[in-house]
Amino acid sequence: MAESLEDLCTMLNDLNSVSQQIGFKMNMDKTKIMFNVLVTPMPVVIGSTKLEVVDEYAYLGQIVQLGKCNFNREVNRRIQLCWAAFVKLRHIFSLDIPQKPENEIVQPVRVASNDLWI
Numbered sequence: 001m002a003e004s005l006e007d008l009c010t011m012l013n014d015l016n017s018v019s020q021q022i023g024f025k026m027n028m029d030k031t032k033i034m035f036n037v038l039v040t041p042m043p044v045v046i047g048s049t050k051l052e053v054v055d056e057y058a059y060l061g062q063i064v065q066l067g068k069c070n071f072n073r074e075v076n077r078r079i080q081l082c083w084a085a086f087v088k089l090r091h092i093f094s095l096d097i098p099q100k101p102e103n104e105i106v107q108p109v110r111v112a113s114n115d116l117w118i
Contacts (some may be wrong), residue, residue, distance in 0.1 A: 005039065005044070033053050034054060035053065062074060
């Protein structure tokens with residue numbers, strides 16, 4: 001976040017420069033720019049890469065939308081992620097696990113020489 005576009009460019013270029021000095025590299029594919037209604041969108045270039053301007057993006061697993069309180073898209077995204085995970089694990093839910101007969105009695109069993117019971 002910055003108060004002006006110039007401040008933003010300076011901060012991002014400084015971050016990029018210092019990151020490279022210590023052996024890190026900014027992932028420009030994941031670095032996005034959002035503008036609020038008070039700022040005229042303009043290109044932001046870091047090094048030789050022009051950053052993408054977006055209206056929303058996923059940050060730490062959550063959709064960020066500047067100035068919007070509508071969570072429908074985020075809720076729908078999470079529902080889709082849950083269904084995708086469920087489909088990947090559907091084989092677990094379809095296993096035939098033998099059921100214990102209702103009239104079977106389970107007795108405690110002494111294990112080894114100590115007083116543990118299972």
